[in-house]
Amino acid sequence: MARRAQDVYTEWRGGTCRVKWWTGEYHDNGRKRFESEGGFTDEDEAYEHGLEKMSEIRRGDHVSNRDGATLMSDWLDDWLEAMDHGHLTERGYRSAIENHIRPYFKKRNAAVKDIDVLAYRAFRKHVNNVIGPGSAKNVMMIFGMVLDDAVPRLIKTSPVERTRRRGKFKKKAKERKKDVTPESVEQLARNARTLFGQSGYVFMWTMAMTGMRPAELYGLTREYCYPNWPATDPRSDPDEEERYGEDLERYGKDGERMPAIRVERQVQYEEGELRFFPPKYESYRSLVVPPFLAGLLEDLLAGHDSEWVFPAMQGGSLGAVNFDYRYWRPIADGAKQRVGRQARWNRDAIPEVPSFKGKRLYLVRHGHKAWLDEDGHSTFAVESRMGHEVQGVAGVYSSVTVPMERAMMKSLQERWDRLQERLRRSEG
Template identity: 40%
Template sequence: MGWSEKRGNTWRARFKLPNGKYDSEPGFLTKAQADAYWQAQETDVRRGDWFDASAGESMTFAEWADQWLATIDVSPDTEYNYSKRIRRLNLRWGDVPLSHITTSAYLVWEKATRRELSANFASAILQLFRMIIDDAVAHRPPLLKVSPIPAVNRRRGKYVPPVKEEVPTLTPEQVEQVAENARAVWGLTGYVAMLTKAYCGLRQGELYGLRREWCYPNWPASDPGWPDNPAGRTAERKRVKAAQERYTDMPALRVQWQHQYVRPVEGGKRKPELVLPKYGSVRDLVVPPFLAKLLVELLESHDSEWVFPSMTGGPLLLTDFSTYIWKPVIKGAEERAARSDFRRPAIGPLEGLEDAVPHWLRHAMKRWLDEDGHPRVAVETRMGHRMQGVEDVYSGVTPTMERRIAESLQERWEKARK
């Protein structure tokens, strides 16, 4: 229960705090104003919305950031990257109490950060800072009443148009040239790897992490399931059964993992690990008939656990892919005697593709499918993207859509070979 007290020529409001103690707010000109204030405070206490102004005084940004990092559930690699960025944030804000972070101080720091750092790194630092501060406001009880970071106002300040990297669209003929050069560098594995990346739209880590049991012709009959599926074992059994029924007459593979280096949160040396694809985009991909035959031939040619082993037979992740594979494929290379039983002939450079990067192969498939008029849901699902809003709720990929995608990709490959 609260009440109002006369103090000289003004009134003060007294009210009970959640911890059982009492607080007061002086300086009201009338009793009605003081009554309205303590009644509002008691309403906030009952709702759990009461803000303790001293909370932001007693906790520094560094203390809250450490607490915040311990509560989030992200991949080890992401948590490690957050911890590195927080150390940089602490250089400016670490000793500052949360309630002392003002809008003007933030804007001065933001301007300096964008000037001193690269555009991508500055955006990552600023985005993380905003996340941490927003969660201090959302915390119950709140540590901040409002965020000192102003909402993004596109109409304020000098307009800077976003910079978008222009990625050329590779034709099927160019992809075939890339694949043939890869055959000269890396043998059959190189040829099939480049075509798989282009015609399945795989990210680089997904190409590295494609294992024998998840690839045609073994999958889906050999599907080992995913024992750590958060949805539970029942949902996983249903998924495996549905895949085995759906892909009885359509060759397909499953993008279950990507292979990447993961650094422990506490630091130390990074280690290669199989982790979920980017954004958790696990997905099933129908492959065109020509690629299905090549995958059969490739898996029969070696006994590695990886579909695309390195030249030495180990994980492709452990190879300097850019130096030993991609650069000779794109820029050409002289004849070289074999280190084992594979001799590399002279390779000519690919004209017009001197600046190409492996990701262009993934871009190519997306644009081919768009040109061929396939439903957006089928294209985005194949890319491992998630659509937003109502479209995501009501749209779905049907077997007919998948067959048509395989047919159109097959047709493009056949034209490129003529």
């Protein structure tokens, strides 16, 4: 072995030269830890390679042989363990990893260092062949995050190919939406009532008049709904005592207080069990409701004893069923009359609602925002009501005042009143 420089050594073995360099680390016995690489036919080339490795170590971008040999499956375990995201985001990441990324690379026994641009393209081709383009794009996005986070510990640079826009700008296709009219919501509500009773009717109008997300409606329980809330608020957070007091003064059934719903949680499945989680983006908020909806909610809760404001056909939370398939598609797309031996399941035919046929339930929520925008309400008040985080100066200085809430209540009630007048004329 010939010493060519401090902590860099070269030696010939057979017909090839090997270089060794100090990693900057020590073994438990105090001896220096070295790494090596062989296969060189030129000693000067091997020596320069060792010097470059020492330079990488000083710069902090060196990948040790030990770290570079980390299996992709092991790195995925570490990456998942370090995640700190909301429940739905984490569930989506885990699904992509366990269903697509891990099986592919575990089958190939691939180390992280083995995933270069060509391996990245091969995986992308595989994913595009087995799942739809939207899902494939999501899987590749997550895979890119996994590889980016491996730099510089396990790989020097990420092989992820970033999309660079060149040439003529092409606008992305946007979902085509039709105006949400009160008449269309009324038909949706009537269809829902045919399907699962008065709970369905009030469910649709609550979504249209509050903009609540589906999972927030599925998880709405009595203690957070008018006329019970805020008197029945569990008040579980000692840091929110000031808000609890303000809610009692501002919202309620008696006097000058406003009827309202408290969005405090949503329901999602975790480990095969339906559980409560914070609302999306932790968008806790209080939503005033127009008088007609307050009346519907009060009558609905008086008419059943379920803990859920909108119980499913068989009881329990709507979050426990496939709502889109079993409820929403017949409500929006229509369904034939059902007659069978069990009278409880019999129902009339359900007409389609053309503006919602084949569309998402979420568009009812979008319609609520459009209504508030049409009526000229404060942008901050509207975005806050939708559960959006308002950025910039407006997010720091603005707040939702009582006059703003009363104005929204008034315009929503007027929209309902105009609808009832039109329905009386057309049906009378």
